[in-house]
Amino acid sequence: MNRFSATSKRFGEHIAEWSIRIVASLSILVIFLIFVFVFREAAGLFSGAQRSQAAAEAAASASATPADHEQDVYNPDEETDSAATTSPSNANDQDVYNPDATIEEPAPAAASTATPEEAPQASKSLWEQLTGSIWQPVSEDPKFGLIPLFIGTTKTTIVAIVIGAPLGILAALYTAFFASPRVRNIVKPTIELLAGFPSVVIGFFCLTIVATFLQDVLGTAFRLNALVGGFGLSLAVIPLVYSIAEESLTAVPRSLREASLALGSTEWQTAYRVMLPAAAPGVFAAVLLGVGRAFGETMIALMATGNAAMKTWSVFEPARTFAATIGSEMGEVVWGSEHYGILFLLGSMLFLFSFGLNAVTELYVKSRLIKKFQGK
Secondary structure (H helix, E strand, O other), X not given: OOHHHOOOOOHHHHHHHHHHHHHHHHHXXXXXXXXXXXXXXXXXXXXXXXXXXXXXXXXXXXXXXXXHXXXXXXXXXXXXXXXXXXXXXXXOOOOOOOOOOOOOOOOOHHHHHOOOOOOOOOOOOXXXXXXXXXXXOOOOXXXXXXXXXXXXXXXXXXXXXXXXXXXXXXXXXXXXXXXXXXXXXXXXXXXXXXXXXXXXXXXXXXXXXXXXHHHHHHOOOOOOOHHHHHHHXXXXXXXXXXXXXXXXXXXXXXXXXXXXXXXXXXXXXXXXXXXXXXXXXXXXXXXXXHHHHHHHXXXXXXXXXXXXXXXXXXXXXXXXXXXXXXXXXXXXXXXXXXHHHHHHHHHHHHHHHHHHHHHHHHHHHHHHXXXXXXXX
């Protein structure tokens, strides 16, 4: 018997094979459990339990007597006698955090004895809340409009892709077809090293350096805006787009390049008109993954965009993204409240969007690339 033709697997190979299967199965299970947990926390919005509880709490607070409301003291070290010396005009000045809400006169004392069931309620449906144009979750009249968050997420992602995708693809073309082996061994690790930078460092760089530079050059009214945030997100997108695009370009058979050069094409014509179209599915997959990276980034968007929910498509005005909203508000939200459920709803939307992009990339785009290289 020829021992080189034996097809039986060794014990170590069986262990390695089953270890890979177990790790892959656990990874899929963990992803599924994360999605179940996030969607379960957001499901209370659709059942109506959280909304009815929030309405009952609002009615109870509205019907409470003035004695039940005690003013919070934020500076207990100061003398309380200073409050008595305050003039009446200054004492009545209050900061208005909800300017769109109408200011109502205080109700008479007799009206304060009304029960929660008798208090007037103007509750909106969940759909009307989510499709509103104001995101103001902490106020007497909370508003959970997702339109300004959607606009902020979209325009920062577009800016990031417009800046990052062309730079990543051009860098991949250069290192794949034009750079010498020595230069390629320096440029490729340097660009991929950028992927290991903490996002908070990139956000701090944009907050201190990029924002001031762009404001001095462009003369923008807001120092932090969607353009600054999009530039910071592009720094996180470039390494991802570059790595996948460069691998796709180097995987193209060299016979195509040699045939194009033999027909009289220049190096640039060969790279742009032959090699890049041949690797188009892989390059497109790189761009899709870059979109998912920019769409779900938290710290850069939180630090560099101004973090203001504004319903405007101008990139020179502040923006607020889904991920930044979750990161800034989840730590202080009341557990089980309507605000809590809507934040988890945002997390479910981010999860579905990222998972959908990755599924399209892996199951459709890369399979088309493989079939194209195999001539099918």
